[in-house]
Amino acid sequence: MSTSPESAFNTESGSRGADRTRLIAQPLAVIVLVGAVLVWALTRNNDAIEQRSLNPGTLAADTWQHLLITLAVALIVVLVAVPLGILLTRPRARRVAPLFLGIANIGQAAPVLGMLVLFFLWTSWEGFWCAVLPIAFYSLLPVLRNTIVGIEAVDPPLTDAGRGIGMSSSAVLFRIELPLAYPLILAGLRTSLVLAVGTATLAFFVNGGGLGEMIDTGYKLNRVPVLVTGAMLAVGLALLVDWVGAVMEEYFGPRGLR
Template identity: 65%
Template sequence: MKPATDTSGFSTESGSTRAEKIRLFAQPAVVLVVVAAVLIWVFSSELKPNEQETLNASALLVNLGDHLLITVVVTALVVVIAVPLGIVLTRPGATVLAPFFLAIANIGQAAPALGVLVLFFLWTGWEGLWVISIPLAFYSLLPVLRNTMVGLQQVDPALIDAGRGIGMSASAVLRRIELPLAMPLILAGLRTSLVLAVGTATLAVFVDGGGFGVLIDTGYKLQLDRVMITGSVLAVALALLVDWVGAVAEQFLGPKGLNA
């Protein structure tokens, strides 16, 4: 007969796994239902002429494309900067620099996103994609940088020694042992950064960057409730779908033994 603690532990683990699987299926379904309901409500209503200019299929697709492009560019910048930097800062001899770079990343996230965006706009005079993407990448950098460092630092030194003992080079140990074991934390940080990027991408409207912020801003300025509600719902829905994609990535891209 198994101890009660074993049975209890199994039940807890099984229940947690089942709840996560239900969430993975339920979250996108609920989001799609809500989006469909809002779009049906909008397109079945008698729209005013100024509402028709923004609440039509082509305009919504343009806004969606702009929002997704900003998110993809921000994510690419964050990954290209934060993951290599996190690796370097965990190597012997460079750890002394870690507090300095973490402090900079902390400033980026602690500062209001709109303030960082406006300051960058005033400094460069740019408009469009890059003037929103670079500040948002700075704003979203911390979770990936911190999680990369923590993930690499928590790898058992005995595993690293074992790899070196069988003749692996330092780069091979990093590639085949350290990074795979750190991947769950790196993906969790990237998921957080993605959600931050999608949410703050609505600020792109202030620098002619497009996105769903155009609907929110237009609806607010012209007192068009349908336009403002549509933009808000679509921005929230996109953030939730991106969060879901991140959760799926955590489930299927991490080391198989850790996901069991």
Template identity: 75%
Template sequence: MTTSTTTEVEGFSTESGSRRADRVRLLAQPAAVLVIVAGVLAWAFTSSLDDIEAESIQAGVLWAKTWEHLVITGVVAAIVVGVAVPLGAVLTRSWAKPVAPLFLAIANIGQAAPALGVLVLFFLWTGWEGLWAAALPIAFYSLLPVLRNTIVGIQSVDPALVDAARGIGMSSSAVLFRIEMPLAVPMILAGLRTSLVLAVGTATLAFFVNGGGLGELVDTGYKLNRTSVLVVGAVLAVGLALLVDWLGALAEEFLGPKGLS
């Protein structure tokens, strides 16, 4: 009896310690990002810059490139959620399960292929340039985590809950939207968090198709051998990825079913 109580207390302490660590990380991560980004920007703005560096390292230019990067990421997020979540839900239905491996294989091809190759092939196929020429292939590249997690999250719902819901007369669609999807939200959010981090990183390649973004700064700094421009562009891209990851962690913390916390 004493051993059992000790185990329970220890388990409670471990769980509480883990949650405290998660909350500390949620506070520390954005603070660390802001300190690093502010430090790098302060170093860049106070350094002796030549004409090329001064042209790239301006508040207006940095904000414009960061905004372009955010727009690409937002469009990718909308496409991924709009495609992967409904498709994942459909593929969990009994009549669609036989074709689920096919769609997962297609999504896996998108992620397994080099991101630059996906961008260039889409450009050669369509001849498009700009935002959509970058966002659509990046969305294809980032689709798999959300699609897979939607399927796994719905399939992981306790069958007893589904049977009970059907036993009280709920239709299949009502069971999906009122029982299965809400309980799958934590898994879906985890997949979306991964997808968005992938999207932010891959969006640095958008400049290859005139899509803008922080990759232009990285490319300029590299080609013209301007270390300050290269460092500023890279740090802003990394900081943006970490902030997106932090927002994903917040969503997982506060948007999941409260009974599972």
């Protein structure tokens, strides 16, 4: 059964319309849900223990620390995974690509809590960077794999045509291969960011801060409002980061592929 061009066009237009509606609805839903939880948490009759966590200063500080961990992880992942992925697609390095992908797979397959504790025991560090580095290793795979897959998926005739008109290898990379691979790279970065937000809740195990401290406090002291507020802030931050990734995919990819 064949599909008419009009039907295919309508389906594609409907899909893109749904994606754009989601780009508007997702942040609004996050604002409404998180705002409702914050209003409930801050206006209820909290006891002295709950007030230590459920106050604007502490909530802002923990959320900001969580966001800083996520941003630091994202920066490390981009600076490591994208250049490494590019290098592993070059003819001389393709033989070792499975080795590096295997190492990145180990990072994501291993429990992140175990990596945090082992890194702490190995380095005797604690604090921000003791949390950021293992989480970055855990979040590396999606960007590395998508960079390799995106570049290797570029049609050889396109790169051959670039070389045929006198482009250098670097010009072919930056003007043909990378622009066409951007959608997959951005999709990998979006996944890594969401992983980073989720695993950053474990940073408190090594005194890294973040919303995990509030969640842990609420759990250990049986303070449900503290636990729910910390969890909802982490969920809201993950959804906002996912939304930022979706916006980047929609508006920063090659114009012809949008």
